[in-house]
Amino acid sequence: MFPYVQIVGSCFEQGFIHGQSLEAEIAKNIDLYFYRFKHECRLEKDEVLIRAARYLPAIEQQNQKYFAGMQGIAKGCGADLIEIAALSVRYEILYYQYAIKGVADGCTSFALSNTRSSDKQMILAQNWDWFPETAGAIIYAEDETGISSLTFTEAGIFGGKIGLNSKGIGLLINGLVALQDDWSTLNKPFHLRCYEILKQTSLQDAISVVTDEPRACSANFIIGSKEEGVVNIEAAPQTFGVQTPTNGVLIHTNHFLDPDDLDVSEPAEERIHTEHRYQRAVDLIEQNESLISHDQIKDLLGDHDGYPNSICQHRDPELPDYEQYESVASILLNLSTQTMSVSHGPPCSAEFQTYSLRKNNKNV
Numbered sequence: 001m002f003p004y005v006q007i008v009g010s011c012f013e014q015g016f017i018h019g020q021s022l023e024a025e026i027a028k029n030i031d032l033y034f035y036r037f038k039h040e041c042r043l044e045k046d047e048v049l050i051r052a053a054r055y056l057p058a059i060e061q062q063n064q065k066y067f068a069g070m071q072g073i074a075k076g077c078g079a080d081l082i083e084i085a086a087l088s089v090r091y092e093i094l095y096y097q098y099a100i101k102g103v104a105d106g107c108t109s110f111a112l113s114n115t116r117s118s119d120k121q122m123i124l125a126q127n128w129d130w131f132p133e134t135a136g137a138i139i140y141a142e143d144e145t146g147i148s149s150l151t152f153t154e155a156g157i158f159g160g161k162i163g164l165n166s167k168g169i170g171l172l173i174n175g176l177v178a179l180q181d182d183w184s185t186l187n188k189p190f191h192l193r194c195y196e197i198l199k200q201t202s203l204q205d206a207i208s209v210v211t212d213e214p215r216a217c218s219a220n221f222i223i224g225s226k227e228e229g230v231v232n233i234e235a236a237p238q239t240f241g242v243q244t245p246t247n248g249v250l251i252h253t254n255h256f257l258d259p260d261d262l263d264v265s266e267p268a269e270e271r272i273h274t275e276h277r278y279q280r281a282v283d284l285i286e287q288n289e290s291l292i293s294h295d296q297i298k299d300l301l302g303d304h305d306g307y308p309n310s311i312c313q314h315r316d317p318e319l320p321d322y323e324q325y326e327s328v329a330s331i332l333l334n335l336s337t338q339t340m341s342v343s344h345g346p347p348c349s350a351e352f353q354t355y356s357l358r359k360n361n362k363n364v
Contacts, residue, residue: 001353002152002329002344004138011065014141015072015158023077025135025155030083032133033090039322041097051093051183052086058186059085066192069158077156087156091175091190092183095217098267099177105273106130106325108281108301108311109172109252111222111230114336116248118291121336124224125297126172127327127347128152128162129313134328138342138355139163149198150340150357152331159195162331163340166357167201168226170333174252176218179265180237187216187237197221203228207242210235218264220252226335236264249285253278273309280305294332301330302348312348 005021007014019026037043060067070088074081086093106129114120135155142148147167151160164170171194193209200206203225210221210233218237224230232243232250239262243250254274256264284300285292301312308314315324330347333340338357343350 002136002138002342004140004355006140008142010144011068011158012072014143015069016076017072018069018139018158019073019076019079019156021076022135022137022155025137026073026077026079028133028135029087029154029156030079032131032135033087036131036322037093039320041094041101043093043097048086048093049082052082052089054184055089055092055186055189056082056085059088059189059192062188063192063196066158066195073156073158079156084156087154088158088191089183089189091219092216095175095177096181096183099179099181105254105271105309106313106327107174107254108277109174109220109222110281110285110300111172111224111232111245111250112292112297113230113245113248116292118293121334122170122224122226122230123294123297124170124172124222124230124333124335125301126162126174126331127301127311127313128329128331129325130328132315132324132326132328136329136344138340140355140357143199147199147201148357150338150355151198152329152340152342157191159191160198161191161194162333163198164333164335164338164357165198165200166338168335168338169198169200169203169206170224170226170335171197171206172222172331172333174220174254176220176234176236176254176256177267178218178236178256178259179267181217182237183216185214185216185237187214189216190219197223203231207231207233211240214238220254222250222252224333224335234262236262239263251278251281251285253281273306276306276309277311280311297332298330298347298352301332302346304348312346314346
């Protein structure tokens, strides 16, 4: 079970609570990321810190509240601010390297509109496939505007990367890689965009967080609103594409569905795992012509076709530890009831815990 932290107050105060409550987990993530930077991406610690330091003034200019949250985390856990910055921009640093050396392949996401779920509610769900040792956390946050959120994040990264807010907005994510990716543009980083999406009150405003400014590195966002529907956004550095549901369903993994349409060049390595997971998810949902239940969603998330590189991903023992991935968390968001169910580990074996935003995030 992931640790759960309630944070309120100013962004600095929220960050401080985050840092103080998750001090051990943040230290673990700092060590883990510098290990993976070095061994998987051939980046020494000094180079990572140089890149993170370049991002710091950019983030401060882009969103002072997020910057204050990073400062609070550093103060609360006793880490150097530049190390917290390295966690916050680890997406840009890592995915730029992946475009050079090869592709990280993980995360299967899908959304069901209220016309396809058995309880007539809007459901967003995904497996978050990443470094097996990553320390995650469940965060309930409430800011001065009164907007509250319930999210999954990595310890040390301010805000939330996957989750929902009290205005009915929900977010899922997938990593994408394009040869046009370039961390050094210092455009608004991925995790800051996730934070800003979950601060919005409408679907269009949430979409605009992704589309209104160029991006340093590619990424995919499924953004839903319990009142306005759901979209998928494939975002490359200079271009983006928006997809809407087909028969009430959206599905995405880790490749651009039509890279030519976005004038995107992907790395030359074969994408058999992401393409297999995508097609497998399509096939499993199409097999259910009737409405889809929560149990069927969990079965899909736990599917092992193509093991170990399946929808429910597991460590590949043939790879060195610094190249292994697994489903670190499986997350099911119900935007209609404002609840989030999370497994700590692969969903085939880990128990789901359900949290309610409406009930001040008490485990239910």
